[in-house]
Amino acid sequence: MAETAAPPARPDERLIRVGPLARLLTRPDIGALLGTIAVFFAFGYFARSVNWLGDPSIAAGWTDQAAQYGIVAVPVALLMIGGEFDLSAGVMIGSSGLLLGYLATNVGMNIWPAMAIVMAFGLTIGFINGMTVIKTKLPSFIVTLATFFVLQGVNAAGTLRLTGTTAIQNIDTASGFDSAHRIFASELTHYDFKVKVLWWIGITVVGAWLLAKSRFGNWIYSAGGEPTAARNVGVPVARTKITLFMMTSGVAALMGIIEAIELRSMQSKEGIGLEFIFIICAVVGGCLLTGGYGSVIGTFFGAAMLGMVQLGIIFSQWDSNWTYTFQGGILFAAVMLNTIVRSRAQKAR
Amino acid sequence: MANLLEADQISKFYGNVVALSDISAHVNAGEVTCILGDNGAGKSSFIKILSGCHQPDQGRLLVEGNPVHFTSPRDARAHGIATVYQDLAMVPLMSIWRNFFLGAEPRKGVGPLQWVDAAKAKGIVRRELREMGIYIRDPDQPVGTLSGGERQSVAIARAVYFGARVLILDEPTSALGVKQAGVVLKYILQARDRGVAVIFITHNPHHAYPVGDRFVILNRGQSLGTFDKSEIDRTELVRLMAGGSELAELEHELESIRAEVS
Numbered sequence: 001m002a003e004t005a006a007p008p009a010r011p012d013e014r015l016i017r018v019g020p021l022a023r024l025l026t027r028p029d030i031g032a033l034l035g036t037i038a039v040f041f042a043f044g045y046f047a048r049s050v051n052w053l054g055d056p057s058i059a060a061g062w063t064d065q066a067a068q069y070g071i072v073a074v075p076v077a078l079l080m081i082g083g084e085f086d087l088s089a090g091v092m093i094g095s096s097g098l099l100l101g102y103l104a105t106n107v108g109m110n111i112w113p114a115m116a117i118v119m120a121f122g123l124t125i126g127f128i129n130g131m132t133v134i135k136t137k138l139p140s141f142i143v144t145l146a147t148f149f150v151l152q153g154v155n156a157a158g159t160l161r162l163t164g165t166t167a168i169q170n171i172d173t174a175s176g177f178d179s180a181h182r183i184f185a186s187e188l189t190h191y192d193f194k195v196k197v198l199w200w201i202g203i204t205v206v207g208a209w210l211l212a213k214s215r216f217g218n219w220i221y222s223a224g225g226e227p228t229a230a231r232n233v234g235v236p237v238a239r240t241k242i243t244l245f246m247m248t249s250g251v252a253a254l255m256g257i258i259e260a261i262e263l264r265s266m267q268s269k270e271g272i273g274l275e276f277i278f279i280i281c282a283v284v285g286g287c288l289l290t291g292g293y294g295s296v297i298g299t300f301f302g303a304a305m306l307g308m309v310q311l312g313i314i315f316s317q318w319d320s321n322w323t324y325t326f327q328g329g330i331l332f333a334a335v336m337l338n339t340i341v342r343s344r345a346q347k348a349r
Numbered sequence: 350m351a352n353l354l355e356a357d358q359i360s361k362f363y364g365n366v367v368a369l370s371d372i373s374a375h376v377n378a379g380e381v382t383c384i385l386g387d388n389g390a391g392k393s394s395f396i397k398i399l400s401g402c403h404q405p406d407q408g409r410l411l412v413e414g415n416p417v418h419f420t421s422p423r424d425a426r427a428h429g430i431a432t433v434y435q436d437l438a439m440v441p442l443m444s445i446w447r448n449f450f451l452g453a454e455p456r457k458g459v460g461p462l463q464w465v466d467a468a469k470a471k472g473i474v475r476r477e478l479r480e481m482g483i484y485i486r487d488p489d490q491p492v493g494t495l496s497g498g499e500r501q502s503v504a505i506a507r508a509v510y511f512g513a514r515v516l517i518l519d520e521p522t523s524a525l526g527v528k529q530a531g532v533v534l535k536y537i538l539q540a541r542d543r544g545v546a547v548i549f550i551t552h553n554p555h556h557a558y559p560v561g562d563r564f565v566i567l568n569r570g571q572s573l574g575t576f577d578k579s580e581i582d583r584t585e586l587v588r589l590m591a592g593g594s595e596l597a598e599l600e601h602e603l604e605s606i607r608a609e610v611s
Binding site: 209213214215217218219221222225226229230231232233234235292293342 | 432440447453465
């Protein structure tokens with residue numbers, strides 16, 4: 001394609017012709033796609049007591065689970081490509097859901113302005129994470145680990161103090177709840193596909209577009225790949241990274257809103273542990289731990305794969321504790337594959 | 350006539366260490382000024398001041414005769430002064446065209462919905478690189494797959510394309526093999542012939558002499574003088590750079606290199 005575009009430039013004699021397959025294998029997201037297909041058909045066999053391959057209500061089950069992971073995994077992947085981690089992305093779901101519950105029940109607000117406050121809260125936490133990382137130059141791993149623990153304590157102690165229990169209940173008593181429920185937590189078809197799945201697909205499309213097509217996407221790659229070089233040519237690296245932290249916490253807050261409205265209550269431990277699942281999705285999607293490389297589309301498949309594993313293990317009637325072992329195995333396989341794909345991207349052209 | 354870029358008696362101190370003391374240099378359009386010096390001579394402190402990374406403690410910078418005060422590299426670039434750093438010019442995992450336009454992406458679309466015009470960017474990259482005589486295999490190729498000389502060349506082409514009037518090159522040849530260094534020297538002359546003022550920082554007089562119009566020699570933060578090419582020959586340049594005591598050793602080394610080349 002590139003060679004035919006410019007007639008005077010004859011093909012370089014050093015350029016070995018690469019077939020479409022070899023070229024495809026240099027993409028960061030191809031491993032996640034192949035892995036997802038493999039997992040899908042594997043459970044087609046292991047979960048053969050149910051109609052895993054053909055039953056739409058089973059697909060509704062695993063896509064619901066995948067959306068749970070995939071929505072926040074998109075900004076987490078962008079952040080990783082930008083060279084940073086956010087370990088507070090999981091607990092933020094709980095904090096946001098609890099805040100929404102508090103505003104909707106204890107304060108008695110209408111759900112819509114309450115949601116606006118929760119989103120502002122999410123963006124603020126992201127801003128604080130980003131500013132702290134930029135100003136202190138500490139690894140984001142440490143900074144967001146601190147945020148994680150601070151919020152975890154606030155969630156548990158705050159909820160207990162407010163309600164005397166470990167959850168905020170009766171969020172559906174808030175005014176405006178029904179309209180919010182339609183947008184964030186309704187079922188799409190009679191097979192119980194959740195509207196959450198559309199949010200997942202929508203955020204993936206926006207994230208993929210941002211990364212591949214927008215100027216901001218170029219800045220994300222450069223901020224993670226070689227921040228000094230990026231700064232030297234005028235990329236606002238600090239602003240890019242802070243924006244990414246805000247996107248991550250903001251989308252986690254959105255996920256908190258979705259969960260609070262779907263479940264109509266919020267546990268104080270909600271979201272804890274998911275931060276690593278998001279990172280696994282991103283790594284399966286081809287994101288390097290060192291930044292500068294990765295894919296939002298791949299992350300989509302990563303979330304789909306983990307969603308399938310979660311449900312597939314249940315339908316295969318295995319002990320669900322094996323899920324963790326699967327997730328670990330998938331992570332390891334993905335990292336190995338990424339290493340190979342990256343070295344291809346660096347050489348085989 | 351005022352010089353395009355002039356450093357006037359620049360000094361820089363780090364605590365009680367004098368990094369630079371009363372250094373002056375200038376460059377004009379279509380000229381190459383070489384800043385020569387051994388490691389620790391103050392070359393990098395000097396270019397960091399020229400490129401806006403650091404501010405001088407004493408002395409002035411003048412652009413076309415007007416005193417300027419750069420607070421950041423971006424500031425210097427606004428005056429048409431672009432710096433290409435030895436290792437830090439490119440993002441290896443990004444493609445050539447993304448690197449080329451990094452920080453100045455051409456965009457399509459309206460309002461908040463704007464996207465990078467990739468087709469246009471790739472076309473410009475092909476054309477610009479071809480004009481500099483650089484033949485790349487594919488603009489989608491990651492920069493990490495290019496050789497060191499090709500990377501430097503792409504960085505130079507980029508700076509020239511984005512309207513650099515003054516191009517500061519930080520040791521562009523030092524990490525390269527003989528042939529690759531020759532390629533980069535060729536692009537320095539190409540840039541000069543397109544009317545760019547080039548400041549070429551190097552510790553290698555054999556790279557500086559063939560391309561330079563003027564030589565500023567630094568030694569331990571002091572200037573040993575500014576010489577036009579007509580005032581100095583290659584041997585004298587080498588001698589000044591090496592300093593008397595190390596000369597004999599260097600001569601010997603150079604003889605063996607010369608023998609190797611011929």
